[in-house]
Amino acid sequence: MRLSNYKTNNPVFSGYFWEGNNRSSKKMTVTGIFVKSLFCILIIAAITAYIWKLNENGLPVKWFTLGGMLAAIIISVIISVKHKWASTLVPLYTIAKGCFLGGFSAYAHKNFPDLPYQAIGVTIVTFFVMLIFYQTRIIIITKKLRSVIITAAASIMVVYVIALILSFFGIQSYIWNTSWFAIVFNCIAAIVVSFTLLLDFDYIERYKNKVPKHKEWLATWGLLATLIWLYVEVLRLMQKLAIRF
Numbered sequence: 001m002r003l004s005n006y007k008t009n010n011p012v013f014s015g016y017f018w019e020g021n022n023r024s025s026k027k028m029t030v031t032g033i034f035v036k037s038l039f040c041i042l043i044i045a046a047i048t049a050y051i052w053k054l055n056e057n058g059l060p061v062k063w064f065t066l067g068g069m070l071a072a073i074i075i076s077v078i079i080s081v082k083h084k085w086a087s088t089l090v091p092l093y094t095i096a097k098g099c100f101l102g103g104f105s106a107y108a109h110k111n112f113p114d115l116p117y118q119a120i121g122v123t124i125v126t127f128f129v130m131l132i133f134y135q136t137r138i139i140i141i142t143k144k145l146r147s148v149i150i151t152a153a154a155s156i157m158v159v160y161v162i163a164l165i166l167s168f169f170g171i172q173s174y175i176w177n178t179s180w181f182a183i184v185f186n187c188i189a190a191i192v193v194s195f196t197l198l199l200d201f202d203y204i205e206r207y208k209n210k211v212p213k214h215k216e217w218l219a220t221w222g223l224l225a226t227l228i229w230l231y232v233e234v235l236r237l238m239q240k241l242a243i244r245f
Helices: 030-056 062-081 083-111 115-135 143-168 180-207 215-244
Strands: none
Touching: 030 083, 030 215, 062 083, 062 215, 083 115, 083 215, 115 180, 115 215, 143 180, 180 215
């Protein structure tokens, strides 16, 4: 069975990611992905901190959240079609996500000052725990497990899309409230996102030192998308628990 036949919920690691000319002398490396990911995370952190400060000074940041979210979606679609542009578009995606997270986190920071920091800590710990699970083969990525993770992640995304569409018509979905059902949904979503990290690790390990160097930007994009999704789920879950208790 060809490795390229495996799919993942992360668009970066779908078939097109590995297509193209693989004869380049410089290949994708784990170090290259790490450096690029760290660079993007620092940019996101700086933008988020700046937007927090604006919010504390009384400037509404709602449009940062909405604008950043829409820009990130548009840029992601373009990268999916023109993946060779990733080296230029991923930094722009990073800025857009910084604006989104800045506005999203500013609300939590204003009402629950410690929650964003706690959510960041949980996200970092989860990343390394899943990395250890993968490296030590405590969790082995089998075809069946891969299918379960992809199906679960896709289902959650469909629920979010439907909820977003309904919100445009003034219909509030259950997933946005603080009911126990919504809290359980958040918990399940966070667990599923955590497991998607294993899929990202698996693909990177399979193709490191095999595909062209510029693919590192696509891998970076994939990891950022997963980590940001995980952070958002964790922060939303903490907010709901804080409000409820």
